Amino acid sequence: MTTADRYYVPHGSHWPIVGTFGMLTLVIGLANLFNGHDWGQYLAYVGVASILFMLWGWFGDQIHESLKGLYSKQVDVSYRMGMTWFIFSEVMFFAAFFGALFYTREYAIPWLGGEGAGAWTNFVLWNGYEATWPSNGPAGIGGEFETIPAWGVPFLNTLILLTSGLTITLAHWAVKKQKQLQQVLWLAATVALGATFLYFQAHEYMEAYTELNLTLGSGIYGSTFFMLTGFHGLHVTLGTIMLIVITFRAAKGHFTPENHFAFEAVAWYWHFVDVVWLGLFIFVYVL
Amino acid sequence: MSSVAHAEGHDHKPEGFLNRWLFTTNHKDIGTLYLVFSLTMFIIGGAMAMVIRAELFMPGMQLVDPAFFNQMTTMHALIMVFGAVMPAFVGLANWMIPMMIGAPDMALPRMNNWSFWILPFAFTMLLSTLFMDGGAPAAGWTLYPPLVLQGGNSFAFAIFAVHLLGISSIMGAINIIATILNLRAPGMNLLNMPLFVWTWLITAFLLIAVMPVLAGGVTMLLTDKFFGTSFFNAAGGGDPVMYQHIFWFFGHPEVYIMILPAFGVVSEILPTFSRKPLFGYTSMVYASASIAFLSFIVWSHHMFTVGMPLGGELFFMYATMVIAVPTGVKIFNWVATMWKGAMTFETPMLFAIGFVIMFTIGGFSGLMLAIAPADFQYHDTYFVVAHFHYVLVTGAVFAIMAGVYYWLPKWTGHMYDERLGKIHFWWSTIAVNVLFFPQHFLGLAGMPRRIPDYSLQFAEFNMISSIGGFAFGLAQIFFVYIVWKTVKGGQPAEARAWEGAKGLEWTVPSPAPHHTFETPPEIKPDMIAHPSNAH
Numbered sequence: 048m049t050t051a052d053r054y055y056v057p058h059g060s061h062w063p064i065v066g067t068f069g070m071l072t073l074v075i076g077l078a079n080l081f082n083g084h085d086w087g088q089y090l091a092y093v094g095v096a097s098i099l100f101m102l103w104g105w106f107g108d109q110i111h112e113s114l115k116g117l118y119s120k121q122v123d124v125s126y127r128m129g130m131t132w133f134i135f136s137e138v139m140f141f142a143a144f145f146g147a148l149f150y151t152r153e154y155a156i157p158w159l160g161g162e163g164a165g166a167w168t169n170f171v172l173w174n175g176y177e178a179t180w181p182s183n184g185p186a187g188i189g190g191e192f193e194t195i196p197a198w199g200v201p202f203l204n205t206l207i208l209l210t211s212g213l214t215i216t217l218a219h220w221a222v223k224k225q226k227q228l229q230q231v232l233w234l235a236a237t238v239a240l241g242a243t244f245l246y247f248q249a250h251e252y253m254e255a256y257t258e259l260n261l262t263l264g265s266g267i268y269g270s271t272f273f274m275l276t277g278f279h280g281l282h283v284t285l286g287t288i289m290l291i292v293i294t295f296r297a298a299k300g301h302f303t304p305e306n307h308f309a310f311e312a313v314a315w316y317w318h319f320v321d322v323v324w325l326g327l328f329i330f331v332y333v334l
Numbered sequence: 335m336s337s338v339a340h341a342e343g344h345d346h347k348p349e350g351f352l353n354r355w356l357f358t359t360n361h362k363d364i365g366t367l368y369l370v371f372s373l374t375m376f377i378i379g380g381a382m383a384m385v386i387r388a389e390l391f392m393p394g395m396q397l398v399d400p401a402f403f404n405q406m407t408t409m410h411a412l413i414m415v416f417g418a419v420m421p422a423f424v425g426l427a428n429w430m431i432p433m434m435i436g437a438p439d440m441a442l443p444r445m446n447n448w449s450f451w452i453l454p455f456a457f458t459m460l461l462s463t464l465f466m467d468g469g470a471p472a473a474g475w476t477l478y479p480p481l482v483l484q485g486g487n488s489f490a491f492a493i494f495a496v497h498l499l500g501i502s503s504i505m506g507a508i509n510i511i512a513t514i515l516n517l518r519a520p521g522m523n524l525l526n527m528p529l530f531v532w533t534w535l536i537t538a539f540l541l542i543a544v545m546p547v548l549a550g551g552v553t554m555l556l557t558d559k560f561f562g563t564s565f566f567n568a569a570g571g572g573d574p575v576m577y578q579h580i581f582w583f584f585g586h587p588e589v590y591i592m593i594l595p596a597f598g599v600v601s602e603i604l605p606t607f608s609r610k611p612l613f614g615y616t617s618m619v620y621a622s623a624s625i626a627f628l629s630f631i632v633w634s635h636h637m638f639t640v641g642m643p644l645g646g647e648l649f650f651m652y653a654t655m656v657i658a659v660p661t662g663v664k665i666f667n668w669v670a671t672m673w674k675g676a677m678t679f680e681t682p683m684l685f686a687i688g689f690v691i692m693f694t695i696g697g698f699s700g701l702m703l704a705i706a707p708a709d710f711q712y713h714d715t716y717f718v719v720a721h722f723h724y725v726l727v728t729g730a731v732f733a734i735m736a737g738v739y740y741w742l743p744k745w746t747g748h749m750y751d752e753r754l755g756k757i758h759f760w761w762s763t764i765a766v767n768v769l770f771f772p773q774h775f776l777g778l779a780g781m782p783r784r785i786p787d788y789s790l791q792f793a794e795f796n797m798i799s800s801i802g803g804f805a806f807g808l809a810q811i812f813f814v815y816i817v818w819k820t821v822k823g824g825q826p827a828e829a830r831a832w833e834g835a836k837g838l839e840w841t842v843p844s845p846a847p848h849h850t851f852e853t854p855p856e857i858k859p860d861m862i863a864h865p866s867n868a869h
Contacts, residue, residue, distance in 0.1 A: 054851065054853065056849070057359055057443055064447075067448065068455075070452065071459065071498070075491075078494055081556075125512045128508075128515060136542045137546070140549060142546075142547060146580065146583075151571060151573065164643065182571045183564070184568065184569050186569035189562075189570070264561075264562035268571070271565075274554070
């Protein structure tokens with residue numbers, strides 16, 4: 048808890064309502080698209096554009112106000128708490144998908160294979176199905192497939208993300224020591240590592256779809272594999288965009304040793320994405 | 335937007351309707367928006383309940399076709415849970431928490447605006463599905479696969495509505511945590527906070543922990559339907575039961591999200607009208623935290639009949655029963671607070687006492703349901719319906735009404751009409767028991783939930799229940815009138831509207847000025863609502 052001599056309360060803003068409009072347009076567009084109306088996609092584009100416009104404008108206001116020195120120490124702590132709890136909510140979002148992976152591997156698949164009370168299920172409904180992992184289920188949905196070996200590109204990607212954790216820390220030290228060139232260079236290196244990770248990941252997806260017959264429709268293995276790595280990839284993409292933004296801000300000299308919360312927020316987010324990957328590497332690829 | 339600092343030291347409200355309400359960053363205006371929205375949803379969801387009770391008035395198909403009946407049960411639940419009860423508590427939090435802890439506003443005021451304004455749009459989208467081909471979602475608010483995947487065009491809209499509501503709740507919860515942890519005035523230590531603030535702090539944590547899990551679960555539904563995944567499809571190695579686990583991992587903490595702030599409201603009101611400090615303040619805090627912790631490890635008691643291993647049945651049965659211990663601590667403390675107090679029975683107090691008694695009835699039927707072997711009989715019957723309506727209507731909704739009557743003078747500057755308030759209480763209390771008590775008997779006799787028709791032996795109790803339902807519905811229209819009348823005028827309220835009321839919110843004028851604390855107030859001992867070291 049922090050205390051202030053005077054409280055700071057921001058004036059009203061029209062950005063939240065722009066954001067609401069964007070989100071609503073996006074989901075109405077997607078829902079219509081899913082229901083078979085092609086025009087839905089255009090609505091979705093409008094939604095995405097509105098959200099980007101909102102982010103640009105809202106963050107722009109924040110940066111402007113921060114540079115004018117309007118934010119007290121107390122406001123800074125509020126932002127830190129906000130970011131911390133936002134990341135916690137992200138952790139719980141991934142927990143749902145990790146939970147699905149553990150549940151199917153530990154319970155659903157063995158039961159289908161006849162373990163415990165599943166003996167009759169197996170005998171009557173899926174006679175002959177043996178519980179194995181990876182599996183696309185007793186009906187073999189999606190057909191035969193191969194998996195991506197852990198110790199190839201995924202291991203390389205692990206090293207890339209771990210290195211990026213190091214480079215962003217070096218950038219942080221540069222901020223604290225007020226060495227602007229180093230700041231920008233280490234941030235640029237982090238961006239490059241993030242982009243490389245995404246390139247390799249896209250390459251793996253291509254290979255999975257074209258050569259391994261591993262798709263989102265490959266039963267429960269394909270479902271958990273692509274949803275976990277896909278949402279992670281989405282977060283890396285988001286993180287990389289955030290990194291690009293703060294690289295430009297670093298180049299403009301926005302960050303001082305005392306005031307660089309935007310930098311730290313991005314760094315926290317980046318580390319979070321990194322930790323999720325370690326979980327993925329162990330539980331999706333290795334085990 | 336220009337980026338000048340907020341011009342401090344003035345009390346005038348922003349000019350113009352859009353500036354005042356659409357772009358607002360003011361916690362009181364946003365609180366009002368939440369409360370008005372919640373009341374609107376309460377009436378809409380209530381109208382759906384009236385359709386349900388009208389259809390069930392007599393055996394046989396009377397008014398609506400079964401598909402529409404299912405849409406009504408599904409939408410009634412979604413609207414009441416996400417549209418009425420949760421926003422009402424967020425509205426109370428917005429209005430009261432900053433005033434109770436000496437903060438100028440919420441910690442993240444612009445995000446506060448965003449979390450509110452998502453709601454009316456998301457619900458408009460959800461309600462619009464009623465007019466689509468195939469109608470609104472009809473598979474129950476729990477959205478269980480495979481049934482929900484067989485729905486019509488409304489499916490994707492319902493899923494996205496849940497996503498939007500989740501985003502709104504998470505942002506609201508982050509804001510509340512940051513406000514409570516960061517914006518307390520000096521001297522307002524954690525263990526000096528009003529209990530309403532404490533219960534909301536814990537609730538906010540629950541929200542951030544479980545709303546994303548629901549988002550993940552419904553996302554899997556979406557990809558199962560539209561992108562060929564097999565999460566809930568046994569043929570592909572998935573399991574429809576897994577959805578139930580994911581859903582109730584969210585769902586059980588969710589029911590405490592709807593009741594913990596109610597505990598907080600009641601814990602503020604009982605001491606005021608008993609003119610005694612809250613009994614066992616610290617134990618109340620620890621009991622709330624224990625309930626929150628336990629809420630994460632009891633979810634499978636919603637699925638005893640699904641075919642779980644015996645070990646699972648036993649674990650979830652005993653874990654569920656353990657919740658009775660901290661809940662018992664709370665009930666004991668409320669009763670002990672009233673014990674030998676100089677009690678008066680104004681409307682908020684009546685609703686609070688009604689809460690204690692009738693929530694306890696709901697708690698006891700909950701214990702009955704927790705007994706796994708007995709639950710095999712009760713599962714999916716009207717006994718369950720009676721149970722959760724006792725905890726949610728005579729529990730959560732009664733506490734919200736108690737809170738509204740208690741703080742209306744602070745919000746509007748007027749006292750409500752005490753005579754009308756008392757009529758509203760007795761009318762509601764009698765009606766709600768006529769409505770829900772017979773449903774226990776219907777359930778024990780085997781009447782299933784979510785069915786538009788029933789066997790003849792259930793006829794009498796259903797008719798009684800429906801009559802209670804219509805009477806209860808009418809009483810809430812009366813409530814809207816009372817609130818409206820109070821907003822328009824009435825006896826002016828003093829700063830300390832209630833003789834025995836303690837706490838910081840009663841030191842500011844009624845109605846509370848647009849901006850309450852521009853500098854941190856000095857907390858004096860008599861401003862602390864529940865001095866925990868009182869002798």
